[in-house]
């Protein structure tokens with residue numbers, strides 16, 4: 191007989207995507223992140239908020255920014271950290287995703303942060319674990335904490351006014367960041383346009399709350415926030431663009447394209463960057479670029495995520511994200 195899962199019985203809260211986040215939760219989280227950012231600037235940047243808790247950071251796919259920032263965020267909150275990489279683990283002997291996650295839980299994890307190459311992996315774990323699960327990127331599906339860090343970064347520059355014109359450029363088809371950013375930014379009142387070669391736009395995009403374009407130069411003069419995406423060669427982007435040179439000609443943000451942007455526009459990229467293909471080095475290091483700030487914001491935002499989920503605070507999410 192199929193009864194409720196352990197997870198359903200416990201009433202925990204996960205962060206699996208940006209589609210089911212309530213506005214009140216987003217605002218609470220961004221406010222908490224601002225107070226944690228203040229902590230990060232103290233001489234001793236640590237608070238005891240999660241003392242006694244254990245955060246498992248389980249990565250089945252490569253990462254620099256997300257992994258390090260989750261580990262740092264947990265440590266800044268005084269949590270203990272279990273750091274797990276699939277490489278060199280019993281995954282190589284055939285252990286399943288669920289058995290691996292259950293093993294981390296059995297060792298005392300109070301929260302599991304997971305990155306995986308397959309869409310839906312975090313949700314699969316969330317269904318069976320009785321502790322909060324945070325999706326740190328699953329396949330081409332979602333990367334909610336990246337989008338939250340990006341929104342936090344934009345708010346720092348533009349305040350909380352609505353109606354910003356946000357242009358997302360590049361490999362939309364394979365990008366979990368694009369999906370996460372589009373749904374989150376639209377939910378707080380911004381206007382989204384996704385731009386890329388036709389072969390890198392989603393085929394079934396009816397439900398995306400944005401418009402689509404293939405000509406970047408037409409959109410740049412009406413862009414307040416320009417979000418560049420990495421070409422995901424490991425997911426087949428190479429076959430979709432003809433050649434890197436062709437992509438560079440139409441979509442690379444070089445000095446000339448930067449000059450098409452309005453004064454005060456922000457240039458963002460979640461990283462890692464293919465320099466010279468998505469953006470030129472001089473633009474990446476220019477006054478309009480907030481790429482480094484996105485990384486710093488990621489620590490404060492992930493502190494807020496761990497804090498709210500581990501302590502069971504904040505507004506509940508719906509649509510399966512709330513348990």
Ligand code: CP
Pocket residue numbers: 252253254255256257327333336460461462
């Ligand atoms: N933006 C991002 O997810 O980067 P990493 O793959 O380095 O974590």
